[in-house]
Amino acid sequence: MGALTTDLCRRLNIEHPVFGFAHDITTVAAITNAGGIGVYGATRRFPHEISAELDQIRSLVGDRPFGVDLVLPDGMPEHNSREAIEAHIPDEHRAFVDGLVSKYDVPEPSGPGMRTRFIRSKEIEHEQLEAVMASDVDLFACGIGAPRPAVERAQERGKVTAALIGSPRHVERSVRSGVDIIVAQGAEAGAHTGTIGTFTLVPQIVDACGDIPVLAAGGVATGRHVAAALAMGAQGVWTGTIWLTTTEHAGHMQPALVDKLLAATSADTVITRSESGKTFRQIRSAWSDEWSADNAPEPLRMPYQDVLVGDLLGAIIEHGVEPLLHSGAGQGIGYADRIRPVGEVMAGLITEAESAVGSLGTNR
Numbered sequence: 033m034g035a036l037t038t039d040l041c042r043r044l045n046i047e048h049p050v051f052g053f054a055h056d057i058t059t060v061a062a063i064t065n066a067g068g069i070g071v072y073g074a075t076r077r078f079p080h081e082i083s084a085e086l087d088q089i090r091s092l093v094g095d096r097p098f099g100v101d102l103v104l105p106d107g108m109p110e111h112n113s114r115e116a117i118e119a120h121i122p123d124e125h126r127a128f129v130d131g132l133v134s135k136y137d138v139p140e141p142s143g144p145g146m147r148t149r150f151i152r153s154k155e156i157e158h159e160q161l162e163a164v165m166a167s168d169v170d171l172f173a174c175g176i177g178a179p180r181p182a183v184e185r186a187q188e189r190g191k192v193t194a195a196l197i198g199s200p201r202h203v204e205r206s207v208r209s210g211v212d213i214i215v216a217q218g219a220e221a222g223a224h225t226g227t228i229g230t231f232t233l234v235p236q237i238v239d240a241c242g243d244i245p246v247l248a249a250g251g252v253a254t255g256r257h258v259a260a261a262l263a264m265g266a267q268g269v270w271t272g273t274i275w276l277t278t279t280e281h282a283g284h285m286q287p288a289l290v291d292k293l294l295a296a297t298s299a300d301t302v303i304t305r306s307e308s309g310k311t312f313r314q315i316r317s318a319w320s321d322e323w324s325a326d327n328a329p330e331p332l333r334m335p336y337q338d339v340l341v342g343d344l345l346g347a348i349i350e351h352g353v354e355p356l357l358h359s360g361a362g363q364g365i366g367y368a369d370r371i372r373p374v375g376e377v378m379a380g381l382i383t384e385a386e387s388a389v390g391s392l393g394t395n396r
């Protein structure tokens with residue numbers, strides 16, 4: 033056991049206190065195989081895909097632990113009915129989106145986009161949860177909202193549970209849900225995010241959580257961040273952005289998007305509701321600029337915005353429409369300057385964190 037080993041590492045039987053979120057199964061498996069714990073973002077996957085993909089990850093990692101993440105927000109519709117949502121989309125919003133299609137000459141997508149394959153709804157959530165419960169995944173994380181019945185069922189099946197939160201206001205609810213781990217995600221983070229910075233947030237959440245272990249998320253991109261997270265009382269880090277530019281992940285992306293990610297500095301991300309209806313940090317592009325222009329309508333709420341823009345977002349990725357191409361990414365993207373294998377990124381984090389812990393107090 034090394035200088036960075038925490039109680040949580042011992043409990044989960046992992047070498048490094050590094051949780052790595054990705055939407056890509058090879059990346060997730062590689063994070064676990066590098067001694068951390070990979071977590072598969074499955075919220076946009078059909079239940080039968082979740083079952084198959086969790087099996088695939090298991091076959092890649094053997095007995096080592098890995099996790100799955102679902103986003104289960106309150107207030108979603110009962111049924112997976114696109115028509116029911118379409119009926120409430122205002123003409124002004126449709127006209128704006130049609131205008132983007134013509135202005136940037138976006139070709140038709142070959143099928144629905146990632147956000148329109150199905151409607152985020154109670155019906156789909158229920159089936160996704162069934163798939164997770166029936167699997168042998170070790171960790172079940174909830175991205176937005178952790179319903180107590182789901183947490184309890186997962187725990188009965190021997191899974192460790194986690195909830196991501198972005199404000200001390202959410203601690204009480206997460207504690208009531210009974211989760212085993214709380215992820216304190218600061219505003220620097222990629223994708224759905226809040227307003228409080230990681231440095232401000234983590235100690236407050238650690239203090240409010242008592243015995244429940246906390247992970248620090250948002251902007252963790254170097255070993256010095258890992259050391260700082262442990263110094264703030266976290267038992268590890270939860271990361272997303274650093275894996276986007278790994279060999280494993282980038283191999284599944286549009287090359288032009290990978291180039292944008294590598295070129296981006298920490299000042300090149302913005303928060304917009306135009307992606308999903310909730311505040312979402314992404315690489316700045318013509319997409320975010322258009323939605324923040326004076327003539328743009330206010331984005332709709334989730335899941336209406338998903339339906340409004342889902343097919344167009346899919347077409348942008350499918351056809352590599354350069355000005356509009358973007359991805360969720362946190363401010364830590366400024367540290368990514370080349371494609372590296374997951375194992376190398378993990379080794380770099382750990383070596384630097386150990387050295388940072390060792391040198392604490394020596395530069396006074």
Ligand SMILES: Cc1cc2nc3c(=O)[nH]c(=O)nc-3n(C[C@H](O)[C@H](O)[C@H](O)COP(=O)(O)O)c2cc1C
Nearest residue numbers: 053073175221222223249250251271272273360362
């Ligand atoms: C492209 C991308 C997509 C994400 N999607 C999800 C998601 O579906 N569910 C979730 O709980 N977190 C999601 N996250 C957030 C991560 O779980 C994690 O909290 C975050 O990336 C940590 O901050 P960092 O990006 O600065 O490393 C996503 C992050 C990125 C970069």
